[in-house]
Amino acid sequence: MNAVELHLPQDFTKSFVVFREKGAFFPAPWHYHEHYELVLVKKSTGRRMVGDHIGYFDEGDLVFMGSMLPHVWVNDPEYFEGEADQEADALVIHFTKDFLGEGTMKMPEMEKLKKVLKLSQRGMAIKGKARAEIDRLMTEMPEMPGLLRMSNLFAVFQELAHAEEVEILASPAFVQNYESLASDRFKSIMEYIMQNFDQKITLEQVSGVANMSVTAFSNYFKDQFRMTFVEYLNSVRIGQVCVLMSETDKNISEIAYNCGFNNLANFNRQFKKHKGMTPRQYRKKLEAGL
Known part of the structure; x- marks a missing residue:
């Protein structure tokens, strides 16, 4: 089964997208796209694949992924079979590398964020205090007006840049070969x-x-x-x-x-x-x- 390149819908009234993925199960196939993606599982359990890493997710799982990194979240069988006692539920943020404009990323204040964006090319599972704070920030965002939503996103970036408990997922060999060979x-x-x-x-x-x-x-x-x-x-x-x-x-x-x-x-x-x-x-x- 080949990874599908998805072209994500763009809301031209917003510089980035935050939305809730809710239903019987998470529907996306094994895929990749140009957007950076932050996925917070609120409810559901199952297996996630990020590059050549396979892991299990449950409530509270938080993963940050870079552009063009193949990934998929596969719910446990009870979700597909309609036997789960709750719907699958996740919060997702999508943004492109240049969504703030070229000049912004050249600012000295962005150095730590640039390092995080580079690490995200392998996928990052965020844990500990940073995970709990990002959970709070993301949960507020869907109902926020523009400037407040942007403020929360920068707060998320701050937590990512200083997170102490991080698991890097895909292997360097996978990312290097996937990007170079394509x-x-x-x-x-x-x-x-x-x-x-x-x-x-x-x-x-x-x-x-x-x-x-x-x-x-x-x-x-x-x-x-x-x-x-x-x-x-x-x-x-x-x-x-x-x-x-x-x-x-x-x-x-x-x-x-x-x-x-x-x-x-x-x-x-x-x-x-x-x-x-x-x-x-x-x-x-x-x-x-x-």
Whole structure:
């Protein structure tokens, strides 16, 4: 499934857009657009994909994303099946890099904001005190008149620029390759991995998606990522294992199988290679709050 480039509607009476996304579920597909985007989930749970990062969201989840970064929020099954006890609900802000005009971003007061905008190219999950304050500011904005709404946006920028608890989402390799190559072939490969990492993926399958021979694909992938396809796939799977270990009480073996590892010995070996400790040691650190 290819990422869709969305051309977002522009309200020419406003320099930026803030709106509420509310309904049975969040409808947008795996997509990207030129706008910077801030997403605050008020109600709902599910899985979000930002670049090559997969994580789970629930109420209060706050993510800031840069221009052209592919992403999607997928609600849990009960929302699609009409069995959730509440509607999905999120607040969203969209703005373009030049919405304040070229001269504004050259002002010295904007230096910290420019650094945040650069980091947002990988996606940023905002947590802690900054998340709580941005939640308050965004919740007020839809009903505000123009100048007050703009004032709250600058207050949001202030919180983003000084946030101490931030998780950077997509890998540098993903962003660098996605931006520099911007090719249908590369996008197809990455989207296939992100949609199927929890299943068995063979070199024959993914090279077919790229419309390349296995040898050509292997060389192409290693040239772009400085690692083999299997090494990259394992890194994506281990990343998802860590998310599930931190957010669920499922046993480690079940998590490993759910993330595409069908051999526990290989899983344990790969986990220690990537994290420098065993899965059990990692979970004990999580439980100890380390």
